Structures are given as structure tokens and as C-alpha cells.
Amino acid sequence: xxxxxxxxxxxxxxxxxxxxxxxxxxxxxxxxxxxGVVRTWVKEIEKGSYPLVKRHPMPMLxxxxxxxxxxxxxxxxxxxxxxxGIVVIDPHRCIGCGYCMAxxxxxxxxxxxxxxxxxxxxxxxxxxxxxxxxxACVRACPGGVLTFGDPSDPNSEIAKKLLTSKTTVLKxxxxxxxxxxxIGLDDEAARxxxxxxxxx
Amino acid sequence: MAxxxxxxxxxxxxxxxxxxxxxxxxxxxxxxxxxxxxxxxxFYLTGLSAGSFIISTLAYGFGFEKYKPVGKVGVVLATLLLxxxxxxxLAHSGRPLRAWHLFIYLNATSxxxxxxxxxxxxxxxxxxxxxxxxxxxxxxxxxxxxxxxPLALMVHGYTGFILSFAKAHxxxxxxxxxxxxLVSALVSGVAMMILVTIIKDKFFxxxxxxxxxxxxxxxxxxxxxxxxxxxxxxxxxxxHYFGELESHESAYLLLFGAFAPLFVGIETLLGKVFPLVLxxxxxxxxxxxxxxxxxxxxxxxxxxxxxVVMGGEFIPLL
Numbered sequence: 001x002x003x004x005x006x007x008x009x010x011x012x013x014x015x016x017x018x019x020x021x022x023x024x025x026x027x028x029x030x031x032x033x034x035x036g037v038v039r040t041w042v043k044e045i046e047k048g049s050y051p052l053v054k055r056h057p058m059p060m061l062x063x064x065x066x067x068x069x070x071x072x073x074x075x076x077x078x079x080x081x082x083x084x085g086i087v088v089i090d091p092h093r094c095i096g097c098g099y100c101m102a103x104x105x106x107x108x109x110x111x112x113x114x115x116x117x118x119x120x121x122x123x124x125x126x127x128x129x130x131x132x133x134x135x136a137c138v139r140a141c142p143g144g145v146l147t148f149g150d151p152s153d154p155n156s157e158i159a160k161k162l163l164t165s166k167t168t169v170l171k172x173x174x175x176x177x178x179x180x181x182x183i184g185l186d187d188e189a190a191r192x193x194x195x196x197x198x199x200x
Numbered sequence: 201m202a203x204x205x206x207x208x209x210x211x212x213x214x215x216x217x218x219x220x221x222x223x224x225x226x227x228x229x230x231x232x233x234x235x236x237x238x239x240x241x242x243f244y245l246t247g248l249s250a251g252s253f254i255i256s257t258l259a260y261g262f263g264f265e266k267y268k269p270v271g272k273v274g275v276v277l278a279t280l281l282l283x284x285x286x287x288x289x290l291a292h293s294g295r296p297l298r299a300w301h302l303f304i305y306l307n308a309t310s311x312x313x314x315x316x317x318x319x320x321x322x323x324x325x326x327x328x329x330x331x332x333x334x335x336x337x338x339x340x341x342x343x344x345x346x347x348x349x350p351l352a353l354m355v356h357g358y359t360g361f362i363l364s365f366a367k368a369h370x371x372x373x374x375x376x377x378x379x380x381x382l383v384s385a386l387v388s389g390v391a392m393m394i395l396v397t398i399i400k401d402k403f404f405x406x407x408x409x410x411x412x413x414x415x416x417x418x419x420x421x422x423x424x425x426x427x428x429x430x431x432x433x434x435x436x437x438x439x440h441y442f443g444e445l446e447s448h449e450s451a452y453l454l455l456f457g458a459f460a461p462l463f464v465g466i467e468t469l470l471g472k473v474f475p476l477v478l479x480x481x482x483x484x485x486x487x488x489x490x491x492x493x494x495x496x497x498x499x500x501x502x503x504x505x506x507x508v509v510m511g512g513e514f515i516p517l518l
Contacts, residue, residue: 044226075312096294101234102366110231116294
């Protein structure tokens with residue numbers, strides 16, 4: 001196997017997010033995502049109750065983990081890190097078994113309703129490959145929430161921001177080494193889920 | 201203005217008696233479950249197959265002559281169940297016609313990749329083993345029976361690895377999964393052989409008399425296997441319950457949450473504890489009691505597969 005160069009990273013500055021969902025809409029349009037499923041979305045949690053209340057919008061997209069659980073378990077290697085470190089899916093090889101979905105701690109993957117194979121956000125790999133600029137969500141964001149780039153390039157915006165801000169990732173304990181960094185993430189809000197457990 | 205500030209400052213969550221701050225989901229996206237009922241059924245069938253194969257080797261591989269009557273029916277069931285089981289995998293898969301991909305694109309770190317070979321070799325070995333058994337070739341039967349035991353253990357043990365490698369779900373990411381699956385496979389396999397012996401002797405033999413030696417012998421085996429199964433299942437649950445948050449929540453779901461009726465009621469009490477009492481009391485050494493115990497054990501293990509697969513996926517991840 002050739003050496004993978006984890007080139008890109010994404011920085012999400014939540015202090016700037018107004019939960020407009022432009023990223024989600026742009027992604028739907030760019031990637032022809034069918035209705036009923038999403039590759040990227042804004043999870044929004046309201047914390048507290050009136051009058052002490054604060055909303056936490058959190059754009060969610062594939063973390064392109066360096067140590068990805070999904071690529072490890074795919075029985076046919078249909079999902080893998082490409083030459084620039086982005087986790088992609090070969091739709092012609094995928095058998096739609098759903099094992100990658102079961103392994104992903106971020107629940108990013110879904111079965112395409114008509115193609116019946118696994119799909120997820122690939123940071124608009126076709127755009128990157130054709131040198132057509134950053135992913136559609138980054139291009140569409142009106143608030144400058146999303147910064148995309150190569151953190152190993154010291155002159156890049158993302159390198160400067162990653163150096164000067166306090167960042168965190170989602171569920172660091174999984175050991176997946178995700179490459180989406182958040183500024184101002186509320187861990188409690190990020191982990192809030194809606195069914196099961198303590199009736200949460 | 202000042203009074204508003206004061207009022208706001210006073211209304212901290214601690215003052216309102218709420219332990220943690222109230223969290224309300226405004227929007228979130230939840231994708232469909234990865235596995236489902238078909239996978240639970242698949243796990244159940246491979247478990248029954250592995251269990252009945254191992255029982256059939258008691259006589260033909262290890263020389264426990266009294267279990268000879270269940271040897272043949274055991275291998276036939278093991279083969280048929282293992283031919284039926286992968287059909288549920290195909291039904292679950294989005295692209296079943298691409299199943300051949302599994303044999304040419306391999307991934308050493310994926311248990312499903314191991315399984316595609318185990319699921320092809322194991323039934324072939326079952327057929328060869330059965331062929332020599334029906335031909336009356338004791339030596340070859342023993343050879344293929346002994347080859348089949350590690351295969352049977354692997355073909356079911358690997359399904360445990362499928363779940364424990366799907367690390368997203370707290371209930372699954374446990375090294376207990378493969379061993380727990382193997383023990384419950386033996387439990388359900390022995391229960392099925394008790395039931396099959398009763399049905400076979402009662403309705404398909406000339407005398408219509410049930411071979412009690414086999415039924416009570418298997419019942420004794422069931423007793424010990426149920427004790428091991430209960431121990432493993434409860435120790436797994438205890439560690440989850442006192443573990444990190446996601447583990448705790450998954451154990452809570454089974455013990456007190458939405459899955460409590462299935463897990464506590466059907467799987468543990470009806471499917472394990474009650475039959476354990478039935479087969480341990482000397483006063484109830486009756487064929488009918490053992491037959492009933494076998495039925496509820498099989499129901500209990502099916503519920504166990506359902507609880508593990510569906511319960512593991514029940515709590516959303518993000």
C-alpha cells in the first residue's frame with residue numbers, strides 16, 4: 001500500500017455559526033444527495049430553559065479520520081483513504097453490507113436509497129481532484145464558519161487558525177483521529193442523542 | 201435592568217433543582233440502522249448450526265456412544281441451517297449480486313472477509329462429514345468431525361468479532377462478544393437437539409418412545425451451559441453498567457430501558473433462569489418438561505440475538 005498523505009483538514013468555528021444550513025443545502029445540490037438522507041447537516045441543541053437558554057449549532061460532516069474504523073472493517077475494501085487522505089467509497093465495489101455504518105462512531109454513513117450502496121461526505125473529492133476550489137459547504141457558508149485547507153502549509157489560513165485557537169474534535173476517545181476540528185464545541189451538546197438510554 | 205440581571209443570575213440550574221442543564225434537540229439527522237432483524241436471524245441460525253454440529257460430534261468424534269442417535273440428525277440440521285443462514289446476509293445486503301466481490305477483494309482486518317471463507321468451507325465439511333457418517337465409515341467420520349469442530353467454532357465465533365469490531369456501539373465493542381456468542385450457540389444447539397430428539401422419537405420412530413438417556417444427558421449439558429451463559433452475560437453487563445458513559449447507557453437500556461422487557465423478562469428470566477430451574481430439579485425429570493425447557497431456551501437465545509443486534513444500535517451515536 002502506498003503511503004497516504006493526510007493533506008486536508010477542516011476547521012469549524014462554532015462561535016460564528018448561525019445555523020442557516022447553507023452548508024447542508026449546498027452539499028445536497030453539489031452531490032445529488034437524495035431526499036431522506038444527508039451527507040452534512042447542522043445538529044442544533046438548545047441548552048437550558050427560558051430565560052437561561054443558549055442554542056448550540058454544530059455543522060456535522062465526515063471527519064475523514066486518519067485511523068478510520070470504517071475502512072478497517074469494509075470486507076471488500078470499497079472504502080479507503082485516497083492519495084490525499086480522504087476516505088472515499090467505490091460505488092461499484094461496495095456490496096451495501098452496512099458494516100462501515102455500524103463501525104463509524106459519528107454516524108456519517110447511510111445506504112443510498114436507490115443505488116443501495118454506502119455513501120457519505122467526501123469533502124467534495126471530485127471538486128478537489130478537478131481543482132475546482134474548496135468543498136461546496138465551505139464555499140456556501142456565509143459566516144466564515146468553515147475553513148478548509150492543508151494544515152501542513154504554514155501560510156494557509158487553516159494552519160494559522162489551528163495554531164492560534166483552542167480546538168477540539170468530536171469523540172476523541174474513539175482513537176479515530178478525526179480531521180474536523182471545532183472551535184467552541186460544547187461537548188455535552190455534541191453528545192446529546194435522542195432515543196434510548198436514560199430516556200434522554 | 202438591574203433586576204433582570206439579578207433574576208437571571210439567580211436562576212442557575214442548581215437552584216431549579218435540575219441536576220444537569222436541560223438539553224433539547226432542535227435539529228439532528230439520524231441515519232437508518234446498519235444491521236437489523238436479518239442480521240439477528242443470521243446470528244441465530246449460525247449459532248444453532250454450530251451448536252448442533254458440536255453435539256453431533258460427541259458420538260462420532262469423541263466416542264460418547266449414547267449420543268449416537270442425535271449424530272445424524274445433528275449434521276443434517278447443521279448443514280441445512282448453515283445453507284439457510286447466508287440467505288439472510290444476502291437479503292440484508294444492498295447489492296446481493298455483488299457477493300462474489302467478497303472472494304476477490306479481501307480485507308484482513310474485516311471479520312466479514314474472514315466469514316465469507318468460513319461460510320463456504322464449513323458447510324462443505326459438514327456435507328463430507330455427513331456423507332461418511334451415513335456411509336458408516338467411522339474413521340473418516342471422526343476425521344471430518346474433528347476438522348469440523350474448529351470450523352464450527354470459527355463460523356460462529358467470527359460473528360462475535362463482527363460486532364466487537366464495529367466499535368461505534370458500546371454494547372458491541374467488548375472482547376466478551378465472541379465467547380458469549382459461542383456459549384449461547386451451544387446453549388441453543390443443545391436445546392434444539394433435545395427438541396429434535398423428542399420429536400424424532402415420538403413421531404418418527406416405530407416404538408414412539410423417547411430416548412430418555414439422550415434427553416436427560418443433553419439436559420445436564422444444558423444446565424451447565426446455561427450457568428456459564430448467565431455468568432458471561434451478566435458479567436459483561438455489569439462491566440458495561442459501571443463503565444464509561446456510553447457503556448453505562450447501553451447496559452441501562454437493557455436493564456431498565458426500552459429493552460428491559462425483552463432482556464430481563466424474556467431473554468434472562470424466561471429463556472435462561474426458568475429453564476435452568478426446570479432442568480435442575482430432580483422432581484421434574486420428565487421428557488415433557490425438558491421439551492418445554494428446550495423451547496423457551498431457543499426463544500431466549502433468539503431474543504438474545506435480537507437484543508444484542510437491535511439493542512446495540514438503539515442508541516443513536518451523534
